[in-house]
Amino acid sequence: METADTRVLIYEDNPDLRLSLSHLLGGTPGLELVGALGNCQQVETDIPRLKPDVVLMDIDMPGINGIEGLKRIKANSPKVSVVMLTVFEDNDRVFQAVCAGADGYLLKKTPPAKLLDAIGEVRAGGAPMTPAIARQVLRLFPKPVAPRQQEDSPANLSAREQEILGLLVEGYSYKMIAHDRGISLDTVRSHIKKIYEKLHVRSMTEAVSKALRQGLT
Amino acid sequence: METADTRVLIYEDNPDLRLSLSHLLGGTPGLELVGALGNCQQVETDIPRLKPDVVLMDIDMPGINGIEGLKRIKANSPKVSVVMLTVFEDNDRVFQAVCAGADGYLLKKTPPAKLLDAIGEVRAGGAPMTPAIARQVLRLFPKPVAPRQQEDSPANLSAREQEILGLLVEGYSYKMIAHDRGISLDTVRSHIKKIYEKLHVRSMTEAVSKALRQGLT
DNA sequence: TACGGCCTCACATCATTATGCGACAGCGCC
DNA sequence: GGCGCTGTCGCATAATGATGTGAGGCCGTA
Numbered sequence: 022m023e024t025a026d027t028r029v030l031i032y033e034d035n036p037d038l039r040l041s042l043s044h045l046l047g048g049t050p051g052l053e054l055v056g057a058l059g060n061c062q063q064v065e066t067d068i069p070r071l072k073p074d075v076v077l078m079d080i081d082m083p084g085i086n087g088i089e090g091l092k093r094i095k096a097n098s099p100k101v102s103v104v105m106l107t108v109f110e111d112n113d114r115v116f117q118a119v120c121a122g123a124d125g126y127l128l129k130k131t132p133p134a135k136l137l138d139a140i141g142e143v144r145a146g147g148a149p150m151t152p153a154i155a156r157q158v159l160r161l162f163p164k165p166v167a168p169r170q171q172e173d174s175p176a177n178l179s180a181r182e183q184e185i186l187g188l189l190v191e192g193y194s195y196k197m198i199a200h201d202r203g204i205s206l207d208t209v210r211s212h213i214k215k216i217y218e219k220l221h222v223r224s225m226t227e228a229v230s231k232a233l234r235q236g237l238t
Numbered sequence: 239m240e241t242a243d244t245r246v247l248i249y250e251d252n253p254d255l256r257l258s259l260s261h262l263l264g265g266t267p268g269l270e271l272v273g274a275l276g277n278c279q280q281v282e283t284d285i286p287r288l289k290p291d292v293v294l295m296d297i298d299m300p301g302i303n304g305i306e307g308l309k310r311i312k313a314n315s316p317k318v319s320v321v322m323l324t325v326f327e328d329n330d331r332v333f334q335a336v337c338a339g340a341d342g343y344l345l346k347k348t349p350p351a352k353l354l355d356a357i358g359e360v361r362a363g364g365a366p367m368t369p370a371i372a373r374q375v376l377r378l379f380p381k382p383v384a385p386r387q388q389e390d391s392p393a394n395l396s397a398r399e400q401e402i403l404g405l406l407v408e409g410y411s412y413k414m415i416a417h418d419r420g421i422s423l424d425t426v427r428s429h430i431k432k433i434y435e436k437l438h439v440r441s442m443t444e445a446v447s448k449a450l451r452q453g454l455t
Numbered sequence: 456t457a458c459g460g461c462c463t464c465a466c467a468t469c470a471t472t473a474t475g476c477g478a479c480a481g482c483g484c485c
Numbered sequence: 486g487g488c489g490c491t492g493t494c495g496c497a498t499a500a501t502g503a504t505g506t507g508a509g510g511c512c513g514t515a
Contacts, residue, residue, distance in 0.1 A: 069515085122376075124373070124376065125369075125372075142369040145369075145370070145438075146370060146438040147369025147372065147373050148369050148370075148372035148373030148374075148376050149369045149372070150369075150372050151364070152356075152359040152362075152365055152366045152367075153363065153364045153365075155366070155367050156341070156365035158365070158372075158375060158376070159336060159340070159341070159365050159375070179490085179491065180300065180491095181492065187298065188298065189443055191325065191447070192441060192443050192444035192447055193325065193443075194441065194470095194471070194472090195472075196470095196471085197325065201255075201298075201346075202252065203252055203253060203254050204492085204493070205493075205494055205495085206494095207494050207495055207496085208492070208494060210472085210473085211492080211494075212491095212492080212493095213473090214473080214474070214475095217473085217474095222409065223473075224411065224472080224473080224501090225442065225443045225473095226406055226409050226442045226443060226446050227409030229443045229447055229450075230408070230409055230450065233446075233447065233450045233451070234450070396460085396461060397461095398461075398462065399461090411501070411502090412501070412502070413501080421463070421464085422463075422465085423464095424463085424464050425462070425464060427464095427502085427503080427504085428462080428463075428464075430502090430503090431503080431504070432461090434503085441471090441502085441503080442503095456515100457514100457515085458513105458515080459512100459513095459514090459515100460511105460513090461510105461512085462509105462510085462511085463508100463509085463510080464507105464509090465507085466505105467504100467505085468503100468504085469502105469503085469504085470501100470502080470503070470504100471501080471502065472499100472500080472501065472502080473498100473499085473500070473501085474497100474498090474499085475496105475497090476496090477494105477495085477496090478493100478494080479492105479493080480491105481490105481492090481493105482489100482490085482491085483488105483489095483490090484487105484488085484489090485487095485488090
């Protein structure tokens with residue numbers, strides 16, 4: 022399942038840190054350091070030229086700062102993952118970075134091992150960030166939301182059956198349901214067989230689709 | 239010099255997991271397990287009675303689910319930190335939890351040590367969450383504003399992939415899709431593999447659920 | 456022209472689902 | 486007490502899905 026190496030590009034104006042990051046990443050199997058630049062001046066041409074999968078972007082840089090660099094990258098190459106690096110976790114920066122589409126947000130004091138983990142995470146579709154920053158992000162969220170709750174349409178499913186249908190909708194496999202609910206695999210089968218009968222379907226996907234569309238969740 | 243222990247309350251309907259969480263937390267210095275309940279029915283009275291600092295809340299519970307429980311806690315006791323526990327990281331739940339004021343969001347498969355870390359983090363003002371969930375949270379944010387660069391990307395699925403995803407949602411099997419579109423079974427497999435990669439899912443049900451919830455149909 | 460993305464197809468292997476046939480216990484009901 | 490329904494569990498088999506590896510053609514763009 023080994024695909025090509027992850028191509029990483031660094032923007033970091035501090036020469037020392039840039040060098041140590043370069044050494045760290047350059048010496049890691051599975052990663053390919055395609056560049057380590059001191060500024061974002063040519064970011065628009067850097068990206069198509071170096072074709073990174075992941076960019077590590079220092080926020081505090083002279084000239085074009087990291088937020089601006091991030092915006093420019095996302096404007097032209099939204100698929101490139103950008104992880105911001107910063108010393109401070111001040112609210113305003115986090116807000117700007119998040120709104121500009123950052124895919125991760127780490128402190129410079131992050132230990133090397135964690136930094137490498139983070140690159141893997143972002144490649145896997147995750148968004149690495151420290152808990153403190155995550156908290157900031159959550160606080161940026163608008164609290165007010167329209168809740169919608171309805172406990173109608175029993176659809177003649179028993180309570181247990183509805184419960185299990187709900188798990189199917191969540192993407193659970195038979196095994197996971199059995200584990201989660203502490204019952205045997207055969208019991209799960211049994212329930213699902215009944216659910217299929219009652220909903221007049223013949224596969225998990227049909228059941229999930231029907232459940233979501235008829236609001237049985 | 240001893241500050242008070244962190245008072246932790248668990249809501250988890252799976253008896254096995256509830257028990258193992260109880261043992262884990264109960265045996266940890268600095269933590270005091272003030273309760274481990276199987277449902278949220280009495281959440282409004284549980285909280286003032288047990289006075290937890292941190293609540294671990296399973297999302298999938300029969301009766302009052304974790305999101306609703308979270309809302310009720312935050313409505314009356316906003317200072318209590320609530321960390322959500324779930325098996326899957328689907329967008330809709332994350333969105334609801336975040337909007338309802340969750341202070342953290344962890345997968346049930348989180349190793350015990352990490353779970354304990356998370357409780358410490360949330361007490362320290364952090365918001366523990368897995369990178370994959372953090373990514374979801376970031377995605378909930380308003381996208382790049384100024385430039386019109388964003389033509390609503392349907393999760394970067396190709397036209398053909400969207401088409402096939404649509405058929406999955408309709409409950410078609412691989413065979414049916416192949417027949418319907420006049421392509422080979424292996425080609426269908428191939429498309430679906432790609433779709434899974436792009437959506438970060440590993441089964442038809444997850445794909446269908448994600449498609450319906452994110453309006454990719 | 457070379458490269459990358461998309462669509463097509465094949466083959467192989469392992470894991471999971473779908474389905475049928477039973478079975479037993481608890482519960483509410485007449 | 487019998488009856489029906491629900492929830493639990495077992496076994497067996499066939500069908501389907503998940504995943505890896507590899508490959509050729511078409512097309513647009515660097």
